[in-house]
Amino acid sequence: MIALFGIATTFEGCKPKGAGSAVSAGAAEKTYVAPGQYDEFYNFVSGGFSGQLSVYGLPSGRLLRVIPVFSLDPEKGWGFSEETKPMLETSHGTVPWDDLHHVQLSKTDGDYDGRWVFVNGNNTPRIARIDLTTFRTAEILELPNSGGNHSSPYITENTEYVVAGTRFSVPMDGDDSDTPINTYKKNFKGTLSFVSVNKDNGHMDIAFQIETPGVNFDLSRAGKGVSHGWFFFSTYNTELASTLLEVNASKNDKDFVLAVNWKKAEEYLKAGKGKKVSNVKYAHNIYDETSHTSTSTIKNEVIVLNSAELEGLCYFIPCPKSPHGVDVDPTGEYIVSSGKLAALIPVFSFSKIQKAIESKSFEGEFAGIPVIKYEAALHGEVEKPGLGPLHTEFDGKGNAITSFFVSSELVKWNIKDLKILDRVPTFYSVGHLMIPGGDTKNPDAKYVVAYNKITKDRFLPTGPELAHSAQIYDITGDKMQLILDFPTIGEPHYAQAIRAEKVKDKSVKIFKLEENKHPxxxxxxxxxxxxxxxxxxxxxxxxxxxxxxxxxxxxxxxxxxxxxxxxxxxxxxxxxxxxxxxxxxxxxxxxxxxxxxxxxxxxxxxxxxxxxxxxxxxxxxxxxxxxxxxxxxxxxxxxxxxxxxxxxxxxx
Amino acid sequence: MKAYHPIKSIHRIILLICGIALLAVIFLPIWRIELDAAQYPEGLELHIYSYKLDGQVEIINGLNHYIGMKTLHADDFVEFTVLPYIIGIYALAFIVAGLMARRKWIYILLAAFLVFGIVAIVDFWFWEYDYGHNLSDDAPIKVPGMAYQPPLIGYKQLLNFGTYSIPDIGGWIVITCGLLLCYCVYREWQFSTNKI
CATH class of the missing domain: 2.60.40.420 (Cupredoxins -  blue copper proteins)
Structure with a gap:
């Protein structure tokens, strides 16, 4: 008995140390923002199923504000006042909630300009625009022909377009949409909506939709620099399953990254190759800070381009095992897509993709769209990076950091030689990660923040329901160092951070009475x-x-x-x-x-x-x-x- | 023997410059009252011009209603109608004195300018006294024995507000003109006593 106990304690000693020891010395100094002092960054963090957008200060992790977007917020009268009720209108009537996943700061020349934040509503497909002078939702646009607006609201380098895609393909809207579910392969379609943004007032409009086969679009990123003019979407369920996706959508060894030439789409649109569809119904809601009222307008028309019929518009690139994130490095040359069930990270090269298209290095077609040979598009693979790669951000020094859900860690690797440089644990099961400016041409790589899916023992227990959590790591040195944990609202998915100077001085303090045009x-x-x-x-x-x-x-x-x-x-x-x-x-x-x-x-x-x-x-x-x-x-x-x-x- | 004693050129130049500077004072803030409180870390300011009140007048009025102070309105002050003219007259007097260059005139100018200064300060004090003491009986906050007269110049704590009363750019110009005039008069007086 005693011998057995001895063996047990010996094995106990072999176990790795707990999370507590992962915090490095000097962490407090790096995150301490003295009372009355300001944080370096505004961190806009999606609120997930809360439907709202939260704003934290970095590096302190202090909650500065929760901006109501898709959900009622009695605290601020959002959706309760007559003025804000139209903002939650949709073609389905009032929808007082949504699932807000992703955050995009508006960009000029590939860098954040501090004007607006765009966010997506996943459930009842919508995109919202938040004005950074008032930190209020200024506009919400519903998307027709869509289900599960997940690969959204990613934007181009000059905010020309905000995109939306269908995570859940559905039959196109209209009378024919009453169709058996098991006719999925024939009748269900994906759409990619390109929403134009007015440079002066930010107003959104669906410029065109691209109709695609009914794969599930997961995430997306715009090309930048050399790849400006292209958009990349990750897909899963290329099996086109409509039931038990857990099994049926995990069968193919490779799914796809879809490369869309949106400059080409603009040409086709100009040439009148789009089909005007008028059996759709979608709401467009705008808040006016002069009349202090909002309007909701139902629109009934959208122009659809067909991905299979229009040559040179779309190309599939095979990508291992249900890719999740698809991220473009600061130069625009490298496209990182993470097969969330794969044991490697493929990195594609934009110039190789272009060459493959020129030389028609295709391995075939999928639903009328050419499929580029995997090797022809590939820059290389990061080997044995971890388990369950999801998302990648960039430090602007030639390195990438990828989040791993299953092995619960962040892994830093070099883009050129694909060698792994460092890894740190997250607590627990990181989803998205964020480096300030990590998706721009010029990342501000001081910190990386992990937004986690599981919290467990990180904070004082609060019953069965726990706040989600985020962790900040200092990445100024060779080793990533954990410096702070902070709880978040709802479920944090993607987030972005911008230098405070780009936003704070534009903040409105009061509305002028003499400008009040409320009826x-x-x-x-x-x-x-x-x-x-x-x-x-x-x-x-x-x-x-x-x-x-x-x-x-x-x-x-x-x-x-x-x-x-x-x-x-x-x-x-x-x-x-x-x-x-x-x-x-x-x-x-x-x-x-x-x-x-x-x-x-x-x-x-x-x-x-x-x-x-x-x-x-x-x-x-x-x-x-x-x-x-x-x-x-x-x-x-x-x-x-x-x-x-x-x-x-x-x-x- | 001359009919009058001319003044030195340097003094003429000083007088002319002062005259022009005084003209500018008509359009510049003369006095400022700064208020500080815990809730107003950025501070509140009242700027007094020759012809208007400026700064955060409405906010200060809003706060003053708690202690029953009358609201500040430029229309309630005859000073804002006459002061620009008075300053204009003094400015012209400086210029004329500089052009005419007669010693006797600058003695008179100094005397008149001192009278202006004293009257202005007394008027300002009465104005502050009136606002600080004539409080509404309906005031929500009444502190027995408490008056809210701002300091004539300097600092005073009035309940939660620290109150600073100091000259603004226009006020400093007036003071500088007065000092320069004193200097001119003193030097001229020295010359006159040495010569005679």
Whole structure:
């Protein structure tokens, strides 16, 4: 018995040390941002199934903001105020949630320009644009003929296009889409949407869609530098399975990377080779920061180019075992695709791909699209890198860092000689990774951040549901060094980081009252009023420290729909006011200085309803409240409203 | 014997430059009141011109309502109507004194300029006193015995606000002109006592 125990303890000693010892000395100094000091980078991190976009500071890992995008956010009134409701409209009606996976900062000349962030909605295919002067969602565009918008919203080097692709191929929209699922191979199609971005105001429009065979598009990247004009998409399920994909889509030894010549697509489009399709329906939602309102427009037309019919538009490149990430190095010459079930990483060469196309080094066709010979496109393979390679970012010094989900590590390797240089564990099962500027022409390679899928014991336990986590590694030396862990919101997928200087000075502090074009804007307290229009009552309210005008309102009746149009007439930085009223089947409003927002309230009973400011605004915040009286329908109580004058009459 | 005593050329030049500088003062901020509080690390500023109030007047008015201070409006001050003319007249007086170059005139100019300075400071003090003491009975914050008169010049803590009252560029020009005029008068006086 004792001998057995001895053997057990001896074996225990052989086990590698735990994660705790992985932290290097000096980690605290590298991540410490003193109180009142600013971080070096804004890190825009996808919120996954939260549907939102979070903003962290690097290297401190401090949460700076959660920007509501696809999901309701009662904290900020997003989707609750009348002004923001249209932003969540789709062709399916209101969809108050989505699954936000990927983040793309807008680019000029292949580097981040700090204007916008684009994000994708995976579930109900959408792309959103966030304005970096307000850190608010400015636009959401739905995508027709699509399911599972995963390989999105990757962008070209001058933000010419933001792309979307179908992770879940579906029949094209319209009457013929009611088809048996087991006719997948014949009837299900993939589409790649190229969404143009207006250089001045960022407005998005579907320039064209490319119809493809029904493979699953996983991720994508634009070419840059030498490969500008091309786009690369990873695919899986080239087996075209529609059930038990876990098994049925894992059969082929090689799936594909799809290379798309989008300059060629533009030529075909100009030449009128596109097919106008008008049996589609998709929403285009725009928020206007001058009128402080948004509009949702349903569109019914899209131009489709056929990948099999238009020569020179698309080429498949074989890639081992269900590739996930497809990433392009800073020069644009090397394309790294990671077969997530493969034991190697193939690196393709753009110039070799071009030569292969010229010399027609094809091994055949797949659904009418030429398949380039694997060896003809290959620069080389990284051998035995780890298990489950997913994504690759670049340090701009000739090296790449790849994330490995199964072996839970980051591996640094050299692009030219494909030799492995370093590896570090992640805690646990890293998905995406990010180097600031890691997908640009000029990476700012100070840190790499791992965004993990499993958290387990990294933080204090919080029941069965745990925050996901991220880890920051210092990569300025030869060895990657873990310097910080931080929890994240939702599930972090891709993220990007930009130098604070490129964004911070453009940040809006207040909205100017004189520029407020809201149709229910209240220009000062003297303009506050209550207007009845049938059963609709419009209340024009102003807020300023520390009162509402008006704050005594009578004459509301059962059956009325009451709209509180609240204008915050403060013109001082960081002085929002909130607005809430008892019993509203709705959220609150949070109104920035100079802004107007509207809360709809349908009273459900007679009585007196307190309203109050929800954002502690001043020393007299608790006094910032008022009353609304609701009378029975047909009551003779007239509409009255006032502030400070409706003094008590029962003086006894 | 001359009918008057001419002044030195250097003093004429000084007077002419001062005259032109005083004209510029009409368009420059003369005084500034800076406010600091925990909630305003970036500070709040009130700039007083000869003809207007500038800076974060609305924000300061908003804050002052807590202590029942009257709101600041340029229209409430007759000073903003007459001050540009008064400064203009003094500017012309400097220029005329420089052109005419008579010793007696600069003595008179100095006396008049001192009167202007004293009247302006007294007026400013009364203005500050009025705003600091005549508070509304409805003020949400009432601190017994507390008045909110900003300092004439220098620093004073008023509840949570540190208040600095200091000349702005226009004020410094006026002060410099006064000092230069004193210098001219002193030198001329020296010459006159030496000669006679």
């Amino acid at each position: 229910y804007f209240t220009n000062g307290e003297s303009a506050a009023k209550v207007e009845r229009n049938g059963n609709k009552v419009h209340v024009y309210v102003t807020t300023i420290r520390s009162h509402f005008t008006p704050d005594n309102i009578e004459g509301i009746q059962m059956g009325d729909e009451v709209y509180f149009h609240v204008t915050n007439i403060e013109q001082d930085w960081d002085m929002p006011h909130g607005f809430a009223i008892k019993g509203a089947n709705n959220g609150e409003l949070l109104i920035m200085p100079g802004e107007t927002q509207t809360l709809k309230w349908v009273p459900d009973r007679i009585g007196i309803f307190p309203m109050y400011c929800t954002d502690f605004c001043s020393a007299l915040h608790q006094e910032m409240s008022g009353y609304v009286r609701v009378s029975p329908k047909g009551s003779n109580v007239p509409i009255t409203f006032s502030v400070g004058t409706n003094q008590p009459t029962d003086t006894q």
